[in-house]
Amino acid sequence: MAHQEATSMEEPVVRTQRFRFSEEPEPGGKRAVLEVHIPQVLHFQYGMYIWPCAVVLAQYLWYYRRNLTGKTVLEIGAGVSLPGIVAAKCGAMVILSDSSELPHCLENCLQSCQMNDLPNIPITGLTWGQISPELLALPPLDIILASDVFFEPEDFEDILTTVYYLVQRNPHAQVWTTYQVRSAECSLEALLYKWELQCIHIPLESFGADREHLAESALPGRHTVEMMIISLAKNVL
16 A cells, blocks of 8 residues: 655655554454555665565564564664554664765655654664774664675675674574575575675475565565574584
8 A cells, every 4th residue: 555645756755655564353352454655766866665584584474573663673774664653653763874975865764763653763874894983883682683685796795794794793583584586597595604694594395485465465476585593603503
């Protein structure tokens, strides 16, 4: 369900997308439902909208929502922040981040928080591959979310530089990531091995993400999305 909120030819067009997560109730119980609204910015200079990977990762968070209460969660490359918003709604203490060089992305994080009545979520600029004061100031983390950040192969090393730094500082933290395999020539698992990281693949059917109209949306549709958990090589559970 979307509606247009801005129509000026000179301004970015903002449309709101609704996502509704639910589960089948237990006998005699109530059906758990979570509804979030995400502003999608459509502009000729950039496209800040929901990618299929974000919905799959958000579904994983919803499925394991009882494990999120009190956890400190950082979303990197958050964009419009669907996974981070879901994590916050499920009781996690969330920090949203995107590139410090892309202020419009940080503004989109803020808009998503405001639209979902989450005005106190910290938003910070983190540029992959840079050890910045903002990166150094992060609190201890339990979970790092990364939805479709493995998009451009030339960025993979910078992303893993940041991921490796974060898990070195937080040895028990896990990176929950979803991605689309777009090139057979670039092996993500080989890069993880190089950075002394390891991963386990999570089947989408194990958390209800292998069905049509996920979260009552048209995503992920026919896109092939993979889910995996990354950690230091000795700490995969």
